[in-house]
Each structure stands twice: as C-alpha cells, then as structure tokens.
Amino acid sequence: MVNEDGGIEYKRELTNRLKREIVSFLNSQNGGIIYLGVDDKTREPLQISEDTRHAWEGTISQWITNAFYPIPYSLIEILPNEAVFTIKVRAGRNKPYAIDKNGFDSSGVFVREGSSAVKASNERVKRMQQQYKINGEFDAEISDEQKLTFEVATRVFDKLQLDFDQNALRMVTSEGDGSYNNAALLVSDQNPYTAKLAVYDGLNVMSFKDKKEFYGAITNQIDDVLKYISLINRKQVVITGDAQRVEKFDYPMVAIREAIVNAFVHRDYLLHSDVKVELFDNRLEITSPGGIPDGLTLDEIKDGLTAMRNPRLIHILDKMHYIENYGTGIRRMFTAYSNQQSMMTPSFEVRENSFKVVLPNTNQVLEDSINIEHVFVHTDWGLNSNDELILEFMKNKQRKVKRAELEQATGLSRNKVFAALNRLQNANVIEKIGASVSTGYKLK
Structure with a gap:
C-alpha cells in the first residue's frame, strides 16, 4: 500500500476518532480515502469478518445523517466489500464541516495538516466561514x-x-x-410553492380526466398528493392456475411515495416551475424542477449516492419522518416493482432543469394481453416459469426480440431460452420471424 499522506488515511479499527478524519477530508481541497482494517505500522490488511464489515457500514451510515453538520449526504461513499474496507470522502462545498455535537469551534472542526487531522483554530473556522459562505443555496x-x-x-x-x-x-x-x-x-403554513396533478384519458395529454393543485406546507402537499393517488391506484385481482388469488396495484405505493417525496425534497426552488404529477393509462410520471446537482450521474444516484440540493429541508423532513433510509429511494422503487413480480421497472429522464421518474402501470400490460394470460391459466401445455419470464419480457417490449437479448434480460442459459421459445411457439403464443442472424421472436 502507498504511504499515508494528506489524501490517504489508514486505521486499524473503527472508533469515534474516525469522525475527525472524515471532517478533515470534508474540509480539505480534494477529499481523501480512509482504509479501515489495516495495521497501523506495516500497512498490511487485517482479516476482517463479514459481521464486522457489516457493523462498520451501519455505524458510518448513521454518522452520515447524524454525526456531521452540514450533513454530507452526497460526499461519503462506503465500500465495505473491497479487499480493504474503504471510505471515500469528497471535499464539501459548504465548509466548514464539523462534528455536530461539538459545533463550529476548535473542538468540532478539523482540517488536514500533512497526513494528520488537527483541530482548526477559532480564527481559522471564522475565515473558512467567510471564504465558503453559502451562496445560492x-x-x-x-x-x-x-x-x-x-x-x-x-x-x-x-x-x-x-x-x-x-x-x-x-x-x-x-x-x-x-x-x-x-x-x-x-x-410553514404560508409556503407559496405548489404542486400540480393531472389525470389523462389515454396515453397522451390530449384528454383530461381530472386536474388538481396542492397548496400549503410541504408536508401537507406530500400527504395530499399521496392520498389522491392512493384513491385512484387500482387493485387488480388475478386468479392463477393453482386457484390462488394475486392482488396487484397499478403502481406499488412504496415506489410512489419515494418518487413523490424525492420530487419535493430535491426540487430546485429557484426555478419558476412546479412539481408535476401526471397519470396516464399506462404510466405515472413525476417531474421535479432541477437536474442532478453536485455533478453526480444517474448511475451514481442509482447506486445510493445522493445529490444534496436542500440540506436544511432534508434535515427537517428527516426529523418529521418523511424521509427514511436516505439515499436508498431509487433502489427501493426497483425493489417495490420486483416484489410485485413485475418485469417492468421504473425509468428516469434527466435534463438540465428537470428530473422525471416514470413508473409503469403493472396491470396495464396484463389487461392488454388478457388472452395470453388466459392461455397460461386454462391450458395444460406444460409451460413453466422460464416460459412465463420470457413471455413477460416480450409483452413489455411489444416488438421482435432476439434470443441473445432474452438470455441477457432473463439470465437464463442459451439451452433454456431455446427450449422455452419452442414451447411458446408450440402453444401458438409467439411466432418466429426472419432467418439466420436476423431471426427474432414476436407475440402473435
């Protein structure tokens, strides 16, 4: 391993003193990396159990939301599964950062001097506050x-x-x-910013069913939007071949809540635009003014890194229990769809001044292909779960798909995909189109 320097720190175990190192990197120019579970003298990695790694990850995750101020939501990345437990700390914009319970003085603010974290003098803290005075937040x-x-x-x-x-x-x-x-x-009760909701008849904006506008405290708006959607979020009951009853909402409520709360929390309130919620027959779209801040990418957001646009609002809503497990919102949306055994997943459209979440209607495909569902329920052609997996994917695509695409999407082997395609053709559910390298399959 490389020697310890201004950007690298080695620690044998997790103690509260590690907070000083994290704060010092937040207050630095370039951030730094902390390697945990390394011998202080030899720099050799130690054998760390999975239970210990999991405990360290949980502790540091709690620190991110509770131990520092300003809250460094998008600035600390935990990599527990690396060969050496790794913590990456980005330099923050809102310096000085401090250990929350100690406050903005020499007992709470630490800076880098060489390879060490040292207390900042009160004079230095004041200079940092003047230099990095929050502007435009x-x-x-x-x-x-x-x-x-x-x-x-x-x-x-x-x-x-x-x-x-x-x-x-x-x-x-x-x-x-x-x-x-x-x-x-x-x-406050005087919050002047509003949210708008529209329900359309069909797949486009040509025909309205209903329009709403929501006013007042931001928590009231979140509650009212969620209540309205819950009233029109239909439940579909499916009777399977085993005489079991499966109930599916058009949209998983967990996914709706995450998308709605995020739209309000991450909204750019400097833009003269509203949070928009639009319900079509086949999808629910939630659009929040403002792109992704702090230079993060959509992939990083999906991995759990968070874009901190309104840290004080986040702090308040966290205390009001409107935010849970901050940084996991998008992953919770995907999990909600997976729990409904749906091949469909949320999608996202990121532009410079907007962030849109698109939640597909899990029951719309079911209605559009009711005859195919009927085949599965009422025939005895020996179709199995692999066949259903492939069929579900093809229903979502509604176009010709190739075998290699099916292998990648379902995770099934080449032989299993071939066998499933043969069974579905014999069942007269799909048809083979083209030959040789252009061969594909499509729903009949």
Missing part, C-alpha cells in the same frame, strides 16, 4: 416572508411526541437575528 437564505406560522408542522411533531425546536431544526439563519430561512418557509 435556496433553503439557507433568509426568507422574504417572516410572518410564518407552523400549525401543520407542530401537529406532526406532536404526533411523533417530539419537541418542535426551530433552532435545532436549523430553520433560522446563521446571522443570529432569529430570521427564518427558506427551509422554514417551505414547511
């Missing part, structure tokens, strides 16, 4: 409206049996004059 700025009330928020905290402490929730600006910031404005 909407939820930290002073609200233009200061006559705010919080009846909705108070009810939420009362229900949770928690104190509604505006200072602890960081709803006031750092200037010390008690002025409300825009994070407070968003959770």
Whole structure:
C-alpha cells in the first residue's frame, strides 16, 4: 500500500476518532480515502469478518445523517466489500464541516495538516466561514416572508411526541437575528410553492380526466398528493392456475411515495416551475424542477449516492419522518416493482432543469394481453416459469426480440431460452420471424 499522506488515511479499527478524519477530508481541497482494517505500522490488511464489515457500514451510515453538520449526504461513499474496507470522502462545498455535537469551534472542526487531522483554530473556522459562505443555496437564505406560522408542522411533531425546536431544526439563519430561512418557509403554513396533478384519458395529454393543485406546507402537499393517488391506484385481482388469488396495484405505493417525496425534497426552488404529477393509462410520471446537482450521474444516484440540493429541508423532513433510509429511494422503487413480480421497472429522464421518474402501470400490460394470460391459466401445455419470464419480457417490449437479448434480460442459459421459445411457439403464443442472424421472436 502507498504511504499515508494528506489524501490517504489508514486505521486499524473503527472508533469515534474516525469522525475527525472524515471532517478533515470534508474540509480539505480534494477529499481523501480512509482504509479501515489495516495495521497501523506495516500497512498490511487485517482479516476482517463479514459481521464486522457489516457493523462498520451501519455505524458510518448513521454518522452520515447524524454525526456531521452540514450533513454530507452526497460526499461519503462506503465500500465495505473491497479487499480493504474503504471510505471515500469528497471535499464539501459548504465548509466548514464539523462534528455536530461539538459545533463550529476548535473542538468540532478539523482540517488536514500533512497526513494528520488537527483541530482548526477559532480564527481559522471564522475565515473558512467567510471564504465558503453559502451562496445560492435556496433553503439557507433568509426568507422574504417572516410572518410564518407552523400549525401543520407542530401537529406532526406532536404526533411523533417530539419537541418542535426551530433552532435545532436549523430553520433560522446563521446571522443570529432569529430570521427564518427558506427551509422554514417551505414547511410553514404560508409556503407559496405548489404542486400540480393531472389525470389523462389515454396515453397522451390530449384528454383530461381530472386536474388538481396542492397548496400549503410541504408536508401537507406530500400527504395530499399521496392520498389522491392512493384513491385512484387500482387493485387488480388475478386468479392463477393453482386457484390462488394475486392482488396487484397499478403502481406499488412504496415506489410512489419515494418518487413523490424525492420530487419535493430535491426540487430546485429557484426555478419558476412546479412539481408535476401526471397519470396516464399506462404510466405515472413525476417531474421535479432541477437536474442532478453536485455533478453526480444517474448511475451514481442509482447506486445510493445522493445529490444534496436542500440540506436544511432534508434535515427537517428527516426529523418529521418523511424521509427514511436516505439515499436508498431509487433502489427501493426497483425493489417495490420486483416484489410485485413485475418485469417492468421504473425509468428516469434527466435534463438540465428537470428530473422525471416514470413508473409503469403493472396491470396495464396484463389487461392488454388478457388472452395470453388466459392461455397460461386454462391450458395444460406444460409451460413453466422460464416460459412465463420470457413471455413477460416480450409483452413489455411489444416488438421482435432476439434470443441473445432474452438470455441477457432473463439470465437464463442459451439451452433454456431455446427450449422455452419452442414451447411458446408450440402453444401458438409467439411466432418466429426472419432467418439466420436476423431471426427474432414476436407475440402473435
């Protein structure tokens, strides 16, 4: 291993002192890497059990949301399955970062000096605050409206049996004059930002069934949107060949909740546009103003890295229990569809000034191909789960597909795919199109 320097740190085990190293990298120019489970002197990796790795991952994940301020949501990456347990820390934009319980003084702020994390003097902390004064971060700025009330928020905290402490929730600006910031404005009863919902008849926007607009505190808007969708989220009952009853919602509610909450949390409130929720016959689209901040990619977002646009709003909604397991939202959407045994998955459209989540209607394909479902339920041609897997994929595509594509999509071997295709052809469900390298298969 390379020698320890300003960007690399080796630690034998996980202790609370590791928080100092993390904070020092957050406050640095280029961030750094921490290797955990390494002999301090020889730099040789130690044998670390899977249980220990799992425990370390859980502890550091909790630290990300509870141990530092500002909260470094998108800045710390944990790699527990590497040969050496690795923690990658990016340099933050909102310096200085501190150990939360110690605060912004020499006991809480650490910086890099050579290969060590050292306490920053109070003078250095002040210089950092001046140098990196938050600029253009909407939820930290002073609200233009200061006559705010919080009846909705108070009810939420009362229900949770928690104190509604505006200072602890960081709803006031750092200037010390008690002025409300825009994070407070968003959770207040006077929140001026709205969300719009439309239900269309068909697959395009030509014909409306219903239109709604939602006002008030951001938590009220989230609740009202979710309640409305739950009322029109149909449940399909399928009777299988084993006389079992399978119930499937058009859209998994877990996926809906994650998409809706993320749309409000990550919205760019500097853009003059609304959160839009649009329901078509075959899909639900949730569009949030603002692209992905902090230079992250969609693949990184899917892997659990988080784009932190409104850290104070996130902090408040986390305390109000509107955010769970932060950073896992997209993965939870995929899991929700998998739990409904659907071959369909959520998709995403990322543009410079918008982020759209598209949730497919799991029951629409079922209705569009009811005759094929009938074949599976009422025939005795010996079709098995492999056949159903391939058929489900072909129903989603609604076009000619090739054998290699089916192998990749289903994970089945070449021989199993060939056997399934032969059975489906014999059942007169699919047809073979083309020859040689252009051979493909399509639903009849």
